[in-house]
Amino acid sequence: xxxxxxxxxxxxxxxxSILGFAYAQWNDMIxxxxxxxxxxxxxxxxxxxxxxxxxxxxxxxxxxxxxxYTGEDPEPGYYRRLVIQMSNAYPSYAVRCSxxxxxxxxxxxxxxxxxxxxxxxxxxxxxxxxxxxxxFLWKDFNGNGGYDPGEExxxxxxxxxxxxxxxxxxxxxxxxxxxxxxNAEECHLYGFQVEIVYxxx
Amino acid sequence: xxxxxTYAIFMILAISLSIVGFVYxxxxxxxxxxxxxxxxxxxxxxxxxxxxxxxxxxxYSKITSQLSPDGHTLTLTCTGxxxxxxxxxxxxxQNQGTLPAIVKPPEYSFDDPDGFKDYFETKEYYYGPYxxxxxxxxxxxxxxxxxxxxxxxxxxGTTTFKTPSHTPPFVTQPGEKVVIWIWIHVHTxxxxxxxxxxxxxxxxIVDDLAI
Numbered sequence: 115x116x117x118x119x120x121x122x123x124x125x126x127x128x129x130x131s132i133l134g135f136a137y138a139q140w141n142d143m144i145x146x147x148x149x150x151x152x153x154x155x156x157x158x159x160x161x162x163x164x165x166x167x168x169x170x171x172x173x174x175x176x177x178x179x180x181x182x183y184t185g186e187d188p189e190p191g192y193y194r195r196l197v198i199q200m201s202n203a204y205p206s207y208a209v210r211c212s213x214x215x216x217x218x219x220x221x222x223x224x225x226x227x228x229x230x231x232x233x234x235x236x237x238x239x240x241x242x243x244x245x246x247x248x249x250f251l252w253k254d255f256n257g258n259g260g261y262d263p264g265e266e267x268x269x270x271x272x273x274x275x276x277x278x279x280x281x282x283x284x285x286x287x288x289x290x291x292x293x294x295x296x297n298a299e300e301c302h303l304y305g306f307q308v309e310i311v312y313x314x315x
Numbered sequence: 316x317x318x319x320x321t322y323a324i325f326m327i328l329a330i331s332l333s334i335v336g337f338v339y340x341x342x343x344x345x346x347x348x349x350x351x352x353x354x355x356x357x358x359x360x361x362x363x364x365x366x367x368x369x370x371x372x373x374x375y376s377k378i379t380s381q382l383s384p385d386g387h388t389l390t391l392t393c394t395g396x397x398x399x400x401x402x403x404x405x406x407x408x409q410n411q412g413t414l415p416a417i418v419k420p421p422e423y424s425f426d427d428p429d430g431f432k433d434y435f436e437t438k439e440y441y442y443g444p445y446x447x448x449x450x451x452x453x454x455x456x457x458x459x460x461x462x463x464x465x466x467x468x469x470x471x472g473t474t475t476f477k478t479p480s481h482t483p484p485f486v487t488q489p490g491e492k493v494v495i496w497i498w499i500h501v502h503t504x505x506x507x508x509x510x511x512x513x514x515x516x517x518x519x520i521v522d523d524l525a526i
Contacts, residue, residue, distance in 0.1 A: 126339035139436060159346060176414055176526060177355070196348045202355040204415050215346075215453060227343070268352065308348035 125153060151243040159280060159312050160192035167198070167211040173251055177207040192218055198292065210294040213311075215288060217280035223315040226275045230309040238267055238304060246276045250295065251306055269302060290300040358412035359487070359522035360386035363451070364507055367404035367462045377403055389498075391516040396431070396509065400501040403468045405460060407451060407494055408520055410444075410487040417484045418444075418493055418525040426515035434505040435516075438472045438498040441481040447490035456494045472498040484523075495520075 168182035178201045183193035195212050205248065217224050226238070231240045231249065238251040241261060252265040273288035280286065367378050376395040383390070389406065410416045421431040422438055425432040455467075456476050462468045464474030474480070474496065487493055497518065521522040 198350040201353040204355045302354045304352040306350045309345050311345040313343035
């Protein structure tokens with residue numbers, strides 16, 4: 115019985131070898147090619163032209179401002195960052211900048227889920243007075259760890275962006291205004307960041 | 316056995332959450348607005364000063380002056396005060412800030428334990444503003460200033476400069492200079508107890524934002 119089984123296995127082995135050899139002699143190649151396209155979603159919302167900036171000086175030219183896009187990604191014309199520079203600023207000086215956001219993805223809808231404003235140097239702290247649209251940066255002048263009236267440095271107002279959905283190729287014009295408060299210090303350099311967080315829908 | 320199962324479940328959960336976080340990170344992104352604000356400053360400063368009086372006053376009174384390190388306050392120390400004592404103080408001021416500034420009358424204060432200040436009177440005359448590059452050595456209201464009964468700085472507190480004086484408040488642009496002449500005089504009503512004493516007088520210029 116054992117010998118029969120061994121003979122059967124040997125026959126199968128030889129048959130498969132012959133079959134493989136025959137196939138090798140007669141085969142050709144059929145290629146099934148496919149491309150797995152992973153979404154380029156991480157390049158979804160970008161700053162695009164047009165943008166427009168102005169200040170609140172009607173006749174005088176004391177304070178100066180400069181606004182520009184930077185960080186081109188993934189190609190020229192699409193930017194990751196809007197830079198607002200104010201110089202020779204004084205209390206009550208204000209700069210308004212309108213900018214354009216575009217969902218540059220061709221197939222995925224994106225949604226803005228949060229807006230954060232902060233000073234990454236840690237000198238200034240942020241408080242929203244109207245969630246997502248209005249607030250101010252303040253400095254802890256008296257070192258008590260909390261905000262006290264009279265510690266405001268600059269007020270920032272931004273268009274409501276949270277929960278905004280942008281379909282592929284859709285654009286939206288938004289606006290940010292930076293207003294210097296009375297307590298801003300002379301000869302001082304302040305910085306702030308506005309982070310607009312979005313995700314796929 | 317139960318302990319091992321709990322540990323295994325915990326590990327699976329931790330790994331799952333890590334993977335979810337990693338995937339989420341790949342499906343959320345952000346763009347930024349970066350801002351910088353460089354603040355201006357306002358600074359009206361005394362860059363030169365003079366104290367002038369008549370030969371008559373110089374005989375009995377010594378007048379010394381000293382400018383504070385920030386250039387805002389001139390301190391006068393005056394000895395031997397008498398009725399009709401006077402001094403002309405010249406201040407050459409400059410807007411060394413980056414903003415237009417308003418020139419206002421200076422503030423006076425006294426070290427006067429005996430209430431001397433009630434017996435002082437002052438008058439101010441303002442000339443300018445002059446451009447930053449103006450040479451003051453030959454300027455009528457500065458280089459040519461002297462005390463004389465014929466002018467331009469008269470003992471009784473008037474001036475005869477050809478240049479008309481300005482009335483504050485007025486605006487100086489950054490870099491511009493202004494000449495201020497201040498006449499300080501002691502009334503004839505000063506009591507005998509106050510005569511011959513020494514007084515310290517502080518003259519502080521006042522700057523204000525002109526926007």
